[in-house]
Amino acid sequence: xxxxPDINIDRSIGDFHYDVDYEFDAGTGLxxxxxxxxxxxxxxxxxxxxxxxxxxxKFNSMPMPTHWASPDLxxxxxxxxxxxxxxxxxxxxxxxxxxEDVKRTFERLGIPEQERKFLAGxxxxxxxxAAYSNIKAAVGEQGVxxxxxxxxxxxxxxxxKKWFGKVIPTGDNKFSALNxxxxxxxxFIYIPPGVKVKHxxxxxxxxxxxxxxxxxxxxxxxxxxxxxxxxxxxxxxKFETSxxxxxxxxxxxxxxxxxxxxxxxxxxxxxxxxxxxxxxAHEEAEIKWIDCNIGSRLTMKYPGVVMKGRKARGEVISIAxxxxxxxxxxGAKMIHAADETTSNIVSKSISIxxxxxxxxxxxxxGRHLKGCKNNTECxxxxxxxxxxxxxxxxxxxxxxxxxxxxEASVSKIxxxxxxxxQQRGIPExxxxxxxxxxxxxxxxxxxxxxxxxxxxxxxxxxxxxxxx
Amino acid sequence: MxxxxxxxxxxxxxxxxxxxxxxxxxxxxVHAIMGKNGSGxxxxxxxxxxxxxxxxxxxxxxxxGLDLFSMGEPDERSRAGLFxxxxxxxxxxxxxxxxxxxxxxxxxxxxxxxxxxxxxxxELYKKMDALKIDRKFTSRAVNEGFSGGEKKRCEILQMAxxxxxYAVLDETDSGLDIDALKIVSxxxxxxxxxERGFLVITHxxxxxxxxxxxxxxxxxxxRIVMSGDKTLAHKLEAEGYDxxxxxxxxxA
Ligand SMILES: Nc1ncnc2c1ncn2[C@@H]1O[C@H](COP(=O)(O)OP(=O)(O)OP(=O)(O)O)[C@@H](O)[C@H]1O
Ligand SMILES: [Mg+2]
Numbered sequence: 001x002x003x004x005p006d007i008n009i010d011r012s013i014g015d016f017h018y019d020v021d022y023e024f025d026a027g028t029g030l031x032x033x034x035x036x037x038x039x040x041x042x043x044x045x046x047x048x049x050x051x052x053x054x055x056x057x058k059f060n061s062m063p064m065p066t067h068w069a070s071p072d073l074x075x076x077x078x079x080x081x082x083x084x085x086x087x088x089x090x091x092x093x094x095x096x097x098x099x100e101d102v103k104r105t106f107e108r109l110g111i112p113e114q115e116r117k118f119l120a121g122x123x124x125x126x127x128x129x130a131a132y133s134n135i136k137a138a139v140g141e142q143g144v145x146x147x148x149x150x151x152x153x154x155x156x157x158x159x160x161k162k163w164f165g166k167v168i169p170t171g172d173n174k175f176s177a178l179n180x181x182x183x184x185x186x187x188f189i190y191i192p193p194g195v196k197v198k199h200x201x202x203x204x205x206x207x208x209x210x211x212x213x214x215x216x217x218x219x220x221x222x223x224x225x226x227x228x229x230x231x232x233x234x235x236x237x238k239f240e241t242s243x244x245x246x247x248x249x250x251x252x253x254x255x256x257x258x259x260x261x262x263x264x265x266x267x268x269x270x271x272x273x274x275x276x277x278x279x280x281a282h283e284e285a286e287i288k289w290i291d292c293n294i295g296s297r298l299t300m301k302y303p304g305v306v307m308k309g310r311k312a313r314g315e316v317i318s319i320a321x322x323x324x325x326x327x328x329x330x331g332a333k334m335i336h337a338a339d340e341t342t343s344n345i346v347s348k349s350i351s352i353x354x355x356x357x358x359x360x361x362x363x364x365x366g367r368h369l370k371g372c373k374n375n376t377e378c379x380x381x382x383x384x385x386x387x388x389x390x391x392x393x394x395x396x397x398x399x400x401x402x403x404x405x406x407e408a409s410v411s412k413i414x415x416x417x418x419x420x421x422q423q424r425g426i427p428e429x430x431x432x433x434x435x436x437x438x439x440x441x442x443x444x445x446x447x448x449x450x451x452x453x454x455x456x457x458x459x460x461x462x463x464x465x466x467x468x
Numbered sequence: 469m470x471x472x473x474x475x476x477x478x479x480x481x482x483x484x485x486x487x488x489x490x491x492x493x494x495x496x497x498v499h500a501i502m503g504k505n506g507s508g509x510x511x512x513x514x515x516x517x518x519x520x521x522x523x524x525x526x527x528x529x530x531x532x533g534l535d536l537f538s539m540g541e542p543d544e545r546s547r548a549g550l551f552x553x554x555x556x557x558x559x560x561x562x563x564x565x566x567x568x569x570x571x572x573x574x575x576x577x578x579x580x581x582x583x584x585x586x587x588x589x590x591e592l593y594k595k596m597d598a599l600k601i602d603r604k605f606t607s608r609a610v611n612e613g614f615s616g617g618e619k620k621r622c623e624i625l626q627m628a629x630x631x632x633x634y635a636v637l638d639e640t641d642s643g644l645d646i647d648a649l650k651i652v653s654x655x656x657x658x659x660x661x662x663e664r665g666f667l668v669i670t671h672x673x674x675x676x677x678x679x680x681x682x683x684x685x686x687x688x689x690x691r692i693v694m695s696g697d698k699t700l701a702h703k704l705e706a707e708g709y710d711x712x713x714x715x716x717x718x719x720a
Pocket of ligand 1: 480485503504505506507508509510511512521555
């Protein structure tokens with residue numbers, strides 16, 4: 001039996017919801033008991049149980065960062081959230097084995113089809129756990145590990161333990177502490193030395209339940225000289241109440257390795273999306289974050305790269321689209337901790353209606369370092385006069401032999417410009433899409449084809465939806 | 469078959485600008501409007517196009533018998549065949565001319581049908597060549613950083629690509645150098661046909677030497693107060709508008 005999709009089905013492809021029977025449910029609210037429940041279900045080792053409880057204490061003791069961030073954070077009612085929901089902790093290796101009530105969601109989102117067409121591996125997370133996880137045989141034979149975090153922890157403890165929580169310490173911020181307390185799902189990836197994974201690995205994060213918090217934890221380790229591209233997509237249906245998504249993603253690129261991490265999120269407009277993402281780049285390694293934030297009520301996300309080895313490179317390319325009633329608070333952090341490291345930040349934000357986009361950047365270059373370079377470019381597009389945009393770049397460059405360059409621009413599309421486009425026969429929504437696509441075009445070119453098409457489609461849908 | 473404006477009144481804010489305007493352009497003809505600064509010529513063009521700042525308070529405009537105002541949004545009026553070359557064309561950052569015109573043509577196709585890209589570029593280049601617009605312009609953002617004359621030429625390029633049934637050209641001649649005036653006029657003349665009507669708004673008789681109008685109208689304070697043949701433009705050029713106002717006062 002199929003439940004009728006929720007409202008606004010055209011507006012956002014992810015906005016539908018099927019009823020699902022959950023075998024495991026930690027109930028609402030967050031206490032030590034919740035953590036014990038999660039640990040028991042997941043059969044966590046003792047050190048993880050301790051790690052989680054320590055994180056809970058940190059989470060409880062840290063204040064909400066409202067002295068600098070949006071006061072909207074105060075509207076998250078942690079006691080009303082469900083922290084763990086699953087049908088079991090073992091993902092299936094074949095779509096045929098995925099329970100029907102979950103499978104149809106991913107089919108509708110087109111995941112199995114994309115997997116057949118162009119992916120090296122897929123993990124599909126449904127609420128708290130991966131329902132499906134598989135890689136192409138050829139990729140597995142190269143020694144690539146691509147599993148959920150639970151499985152990574154159980155089957156590859158020697159690699160997992162070495163890096164887990166090392167790039168982003170539990171107390172980095174209140175939400176990394178929250179994630180560390182209740183994390184579940186997310187990917188664990190290890191690429192052996194010299195292996196270049198040709199096709200992307202894809203994870204899809206789906207929130208299905210109301211009043212739910214999704215706390216996936218991803219850890220990617222690219223060993224010396226290896227290369228990998230990872231992509232994540234996210235959707236949730238539009239519920240009456242708010243939903244919380246708070247992930248932690250840690251990347252480790254060892255000497256000469258390259259990691260590209262691409263996010264195309266399309267959250268419905270009641271999701272609080274508070275994510276911590278950081279990579280550690282060793283000598284001559286390269287970490288690139290490509291981050292497209294569409295939808296959500298409030299997104300706070302500042303992907304970072306710590307360039308720890310000589311000649312390491314960090315890059316953040318971000319596109320944030322803040323529609324009516326949305327706030328995209330995004331940016332980048334670049335920590336130069338070795339000589340001759342280079343970083344590049346290109347951020348483009350679009351605000352529509354009373355949507356709001358904020359850019360926060362942090363670039364740090366230590367005093368004793370030589371030959372470091374940063375380039376930061378922030379462009380904002382404002383569609384109609386109510387929109388606002390703020391930039392808070394913080395660039396700390398010590399030492400004379402380093403170079404930083406910062407450029408910012410604001411362009412506006414007024415009602416008058418939309419009218420001009422409409423006079424040529426282009427409908428209002430299409431006119432806005434045209435302006436937005438033109439604005440982000442040079443960044444979208446850097447995406448793999450399938451994703452640029454997808455992104456364009458999302459922008460079109462979002463623009464159609466924003467026409468009053 | 470005509471573009472017919474009847475007793476049109478329109479406001480901006482509380483101020484009435486069009487005060488009962490009547491005008492009919494039969495298909496196949498070129499009509500010109502001349503009139504002092506601020507008499508409401510551009511307002512007429514924008515009101516027809518559906519500019520959101522103006523409120524229509526009375527009267528009607530029909531395109532071959534179809535009520536323009538009940539068509540709704542500006543884009544629907546455009547697709548019904550109305551084109552306005554604006555006095556001050558807007559700059560659209562980030563949107564290239566090629567993508568812009570393409571989107572406008574695409575919007576005219578039925579759902580699910582894709583514009584043929586090869587044919588499109590052939591057509592675009594042909595028309596750009598005719599208007600002596602450098603092909604490099606295809607990848608420039610619409611009107612962004614264009615000179616005054618380049619903007620006007622780009623308006624005419626759009627008109628040539630969209631093939632409207634009725635086109636309103638609002639001071640397309642101002643900002644054009646002498647050679648460009650000739651090129652643009654040739655472009656307009658090439659589009660004259662029994663299937664198309666033009667309304668040309670201008671301050672200068674000179675344009676009407678190139679684009680010879682069937683009828684010349686004079687607009688004063690939101691109304692058409694006098695109409696005549698092309699010699700009326702000569703008289704206005706020579707004598708200004710004072711006599712028109714006197715004469716219309718006398719007959720009012
Ligand atoms: N947005 C506006 N707000 C207030 N007044 C306006 C606005 N737009 C137009 N007007 C007024 O309406 C009147 C008619 O303007 P319009 O632009 O139609 O004149 P025009 O005949 O095209 O003049 P020109 O020959 O200078 O182009 C002018 O007095 C102008 O100041
Ligand atoms: Mg005018």
